[in-house]
Amino acid sequence: xxxxxxxxxxxxxxxxxxxxxxRKEIKAKERTDISRVRMPEAxxxxxxxxxxxxxxxxxxxxxxxESHRCLDCAVPTCIVGCPVGTNIPxxxxxxxxxxxxxxxxxxxxxxxLPAICGRVCPQEIQCEAQCFYVKKLSKEGAAIGxxxxxxxxxxxxxxxTTIPTLAEPNGIKMAVIGSGPAGLTVAGELAKFGYDVxxxxxxxxxxxxxxxxxxxxxxxxxxxxxxxxxxxxMGVKFITNFIVGKTATIDDLKEEGYVAFFIASGAGLPNFMxxxxxxxxxxxxxxxxxxxxxxxxxxxxNFDTPVHTGKNVVVVGGGNTAMDSVRTAKxxxxxxxxxxYRRSMExxxxxxxxxxxxxxxxxxxxxxxxxxxxxxxxxxxxxxxxVQKMELGEPDxxxxxxxxxxxxxxxxxxxxxxxxxxxxxxxxxVQQSMPELEITKWNTIKVDENMMTSILGLFAGGxxxxxxxxxxxxxxxxxxxxxxxxxxxQADVFAKI
Amino acid sequence: xxxIIEKKFLSENVARLVIEAPYIAKSRRAGHFIxxxxxxxGERIPLTISDADVEKGTISxxxxxxxxxxxxxxxxxxxxxxxxxxxxxxxxxxxxxVGTVLCAGGGVGVAPLFPIVQAMKLAGNRVITIIxxxxxxxxxxxxxxxxxxDELIVMTDDGSKGTKGLVTQGMEEVILREKVNQAIxxxxxxxxxxxALTTKKYDIPTxxxxxxxxxxxxxxxxxxxxxxGGKTEFVCVDGxxxxxxxxxxxxxxxxxxxxKEKESENYDEYVxxxxxxxxx
Numbered sequence: 001x002x003x004x005x006x007x008x009x010x011x012x013x014x015x016x017x018x019x020x021x022x023r024k025e026i027k028a029k030e031r032t033d034i035s036r037v038r039m040p041e042a043x044x045x046x047x048x049x050x051x052x053x054x055x056x057x058x059x060x061x062x063x064x065x066e067s068h069r070c071l072d073c074a075v076p077t078c079i080v081g082c083p084v085g086t087n088i089p090x091x092x093x094x095x096x097x098x099x100x101x102x103x104x105x106x107x108x109x110x111x112x113l114p115a116i117c118g119r120v121c122p123q124e125i126q127c128e129a130q131c132f133y134v135k136k137l138s139k140e141g142a143a144i145g146x147x148x149x150x151x152x153x154x155x156x157x158x159x160x161t162t163i164p165t166l167a168e169p170n171g172i173k174m175a176v177i178g179s180g181p182a183g184l185t186v187a188g189e190l191a192k193f194g195y196d197v198x199x200x201x202x203x204x205x206x207x208x209x210x211x212x213x214x215x216x217x218x219x220x221x222x223x224x225x226x227x228x229x230x231x232x233x234m235g236v237k238f239i240t241n242f243i244v245g246k247t248a249t250i251d252d253l254k255e256e257g258y259v260a261f262f263i264a265s266g267a268g269l270p271n272f273m274x275x276x277x278x279x280x281x282x283x284x285x286x287x288x289x290x291x292x293x294x295x296x297x298x299x300x301x302n303f304d305t306p307v308h309t310g311k312n313v314v315v316v317g318g319g320n321t322a323m324d325s326v327r328t329a330k331x332x333x334x335x336x337x338x339x340x341y342r343r344s345m346e347x348x349x350x351x352x353x354x355x356x357x358x359x360x361x362x363x364x365x366x367x368x369x370x371x372x373x374x375x376x377x378x379x380x381x382x383x384x385x386x387v388q389k390m391e392l393g394e395p396d397x398x399x400x401x402x403x404x405x406x407x408x409x410x411x412x413x414x415x416x417x418x419x420x421x422x423x424x425x426x427x428x429x430v431q432q433s434m435p436e437l438e439i440t441k442w443n444t445i446k447v448d449e450n451m452m453t454s455i456l457g458l459f460a461g462g463x464x465x466x467x468x469x470x471x472x473x474x475x476x477x478x479x480x481x482x483x484x485x486x487x488x489x490q491a492d493v494f495a496k497i
Numbered sequence: 498x499x500x501i502i503e504k505k506f507l508s509e510n511v512a513r514l515v516i517e518a519p520y521i522a523k524s525r526r527a528g529h530f531i532x533x534x535x536x537x538x539g540e541r542i543p544l545t546i547s548d549a550d551v552e553k554g555t556i557s558x559x560x561x562x563x564x565x566x567x568x569x570x571x572x573x574x575x576x577x578x579x580x581x582x583x584x585x586x587x588x589x590x591x592x593x594x595v596g597t598v599l600c601a602g603g604g605v606g607v608a609p610l611f612p613i614v615q616a617m618k619l620a621g622n623r624v625i626t627i628i629x630x631x632x633x634x635x636x637x638x639x640x641x642x643x644x645x646x647d648e649l650i651v652m653t654d655d656g657s658k659g660t661k662g663l664v665t666q667g668m669e670e671v672i673l674r675e676k677v678n679q680a681i682x683x684x685x686x687x688x689x690x691x692x693a694l695t696t697k698k699y700d701i702p703t704x705x706x707x708x709x710x711x712x713x714x715x716x717x718x719x720x721x722x723x724x725x726g727g728k729t730e731f732v733c734v735d736g737x738x739x740x741x742x743x744x745x746x747x748x749x750x751x752x753x754x755x756x757k758e759k760e761s762e763n764y765d766e767y768v769x770x771x772x773x774x775x776x777x
Contacts, residue, residue: 281755288718380751
C-alpha cells in the first residue's frame with residue numbers, strides 16, 4: 001500500500017480521553033454482535049429505467065448504529081488498506097460521538113473528495129478487507145465506504161460551506177493538466193500551500209472520468225460539481241477546451257510563468273480486440289457509449305448528440321466500466337443487456353456492489369466466453385457475434401487463472417449493439433508533444449518516488465502513470481505529487497530569489 | 498465562449514466563419530482541425546481549420562449545412578458566440594518539397610484542402626489544384642486556390658462551370674500529361690475512394706484527409722476509427738491524413754452512416770421547430 005502506518009501517531013490519537021471513554025461505553029462483544037448495516041437501495045425494477053441513484057445513503061440512525069461496530073483497534077489496519085491513508089477509526093469515532101461535521105473534517109485531512117470515494121472506491125479490497133472483523137472474526141467488515149459517504153453527504157447538506165485553511169498566496173504559478181480525480185486532488189493540495197493554480201481541461205466540462213465515465217446512477221454529477229466548486233472557492237482557476245500539447249505546449253506555458261506542472265491526462269485511449277468485423281457500425285468503445293450518454297446528453301431528446309443503443313446489447317468486459325455500460329444500456333431500453341466476460345464471476349474485476357446491482361437489475365452474464373468475430377447486415381451494421389467458450393487454465397502474471405479458448409465451442413448470438421470495455425491505454429497527446437519525456441513500453445509516463453517525470457519540474461500521476469486504475473489511486477498520486485511539487489519549487493524557485 | 502468575427506455564405510449551403518481563438522490561431526498548421534459545440538445542448542462536431550490569422554488571433558472554418566448542428570452554425574452571425582472550440586487537433590500535414598503535387602478537392606472538401614495547397618506552394622512545389630463540385634453554385638474558394646496554385650482546374654458534374662466531368666477524370670488528364678510526385682485528395686468518402694483508385698493505377702503516393710464521426714477528438718472514444726492497411730487507426734490522433742491507397746473507404750462509408758436515421762429524425766424535428774418559430 002501507499003503509506004506506511006505511523007503507529008505512534010495513531011496510538012497517541014487513540015489515547016485521547018474522549019476516545020478512551022467512547023470505547024468503554026459499549027463492550028467489544030456487544031459491538032461485534034451488531035450486524036452490518038444494509039445500504040438502502042432504489043427498487044431494481046424502477047431504477048433500471050431511470051437515472052435514480054441506486055444507493056440511497058444511510059440515515060443518521062443507521063450510520064450511528066454502524067459506527068458502534070468499529071472497535072477502534074489498537075492497530076488500525078484499515079488505514080493501511082486506504083491509498084490516501086484516511087484516519088478511519090478517528091472519523092468513525094467522531095461520528096459515534098455524534099459529531100458528524102467533526103468526522104467530515106477528519107475525512108478532509110487526507111481526502112479532498114470523500115463523497116466521491118464513498119461511492120466509487122472498491123472498499124472490499126482496500127480498507128474493509130483489512131478490517132479486524134474480516135481478518136480475525138470472519139465477519140463482514142465495518143461499512144467504512146457507506147459511512148464515508150454518509151459523513152461527506154451530511155456535511156455537504158447540513159454543514160457550513162467552508163474551505164480548508166490556505167497558506168498566504170505566494171504568487172507562484174502551477175499548472176495542472178486534466179481535471180479528473182488526480183488533477184483535482186493536486187489542485188486542492190497546491191492551493192492549500194498558497195500556490196496560484198490553473199487546471200487545464202481538454203473537454204468542455206470539468207471532472208474527467210467522474211463526468212464522462214461514471215454514470216449518474218452511481219455518482220450524481222451534482223456531487224462532482226460541488227467538490228469542484230469547493231476547489232474553485234480555494235482560488236483554483238479552471239480553463240476548459242484547452243489541450244496542453246496542442247492548444248499550447250508546456251514550453252508555451254513556461255513562458256507564461258508556470259514553474260511546475262502536473263500531468264493527469266488519464267487513460268483515455270480505448271482498447272479494442274482486433275478481431276474481424278470489429279469496426280462495423282453499432283460496435284463502440286465503452287468510452288464512446290458512456291461519453292455520449294453521460295457528457296453529451298445522448299438519449300435525452302433535448303440534446304443534439306445521437307447515441308447508438310439496441311434491443312440486444314452485449315458489453316464485452318468485466319470491470320467497472322463494463323458494468324456502467326451494460327446498466328446504462330439497460331436503462332436506455334435494452335431487452336437483453338449482457339455482460340460477456342472471458343473469466344468466471346469470481347475473477348471479475350468490477351466492484352462487488354456493482355456486480356450485485358447489475359444482477360438485481362436484470363443484467364445477463366455470459367462468463368467464460370469471448371467474441372471472436374462480428375457479422376453485419378448489408379449496410380454494415382452489426383447483427384451477429386460469434387462467441388468462443390473459454391476455460392480457466394494456469395494463473396497468469398496477474399495471479400488470476402488464464403482463460404483458454406475451448407476449440408470447437410463457437411456459437412452465435414444475435415446482437416444489434418456491442419460495447420467494448422476491455423481496458424484503456426494512456427492518452428498519447430502530451431507525450432507526443434514532448435519526445436524527450438521518458439515513457440514505458442505501455443506508453444505510461446515514467447515517474448520517480450515523488451511523482452516527478454524525467455523532466456525537471458514536470459510531475460505526473462493517475463492513469464497516465466498507472467494505465468487504467470481507480471479514482472482513489474489517482475488521488476493518492478495527486479497527494480504525493482503535490483508534496484513533491486511543493487518541495488521542488490521550494491528548493492528550486494526560492495533558491496533563485 | 499468564442500466570438501464569431503465574420504460570417505459569409507460562399508454558396509447556398511456553405512458558409513465561412515471567422516472565429517476569435519488566439520491560441521489555436523498560433524498553434525495550428527495545415528491539416529489540423531477543431532471540435533466545436535454551439536451551445537450547452539449541442540453535439541461536438543469536427544471542422545477543419547481552413548485558414549488562420551495569428552495577428553488577429555482568428556481562425557476560419559468552412560461549414561456545409563447538412564444536419565442540425567451545421568444548420569445552427571450557418572444561422573449564426575458575426576457578434577454571436579460559440580460555447581466551446583477546442584484544438585488544434587490531429588497531426589499536421591507532412592509538408593515537403595517533392596516536386597509536383599496534385600491537390601484534388603470535392604465539394605466542401607475544398608476547404609480543408611486550401612491550407613495544404615498553400616503550404617505545399619510555400620514549400621516550393623509545383624501545385625496543380627482541381628476543385629470539383631456538382632454545379633457552379635457549389636464551387637468555393639476559387640480565387641484563394643488560384644493564388645497558391647500553379648494551375649487551377651475547376652470541374653462541375655453538370656458543366657455549368659469549368660470542365661464538365663468528375664474529379665477523377667480531371668486527375669487522370671493531369672497524370673497522363675505530366676509527372677505527378679504526390680497527390681492529396683479531400684472530399685466525400687466516395688470521391689476519395691475513387692480518386693485513390695485512380696492514383697493507385699499510376700502508383701502515385703496519395704494522401705487522403707478523413708472526415709469521420711468524432712466525439713472528443715482526443716483519442717478517448719474511438720468513434721472515428723478506420724482500417725488503414727488492415728490496422729485500426731484513430732482519425733483524431735493518428736490522422737486525419739492517411740495513405741489513401743491503404744484506407745478501407747467502404748468501411749468508413751458504412752461507419753459514417755451509423756447515425757443517419759437518428760440524425761435525419763433530429764433534423765426533421767429541428768426543421769419543424771424552426772419553421773414553427775419562423776411562422777410565429
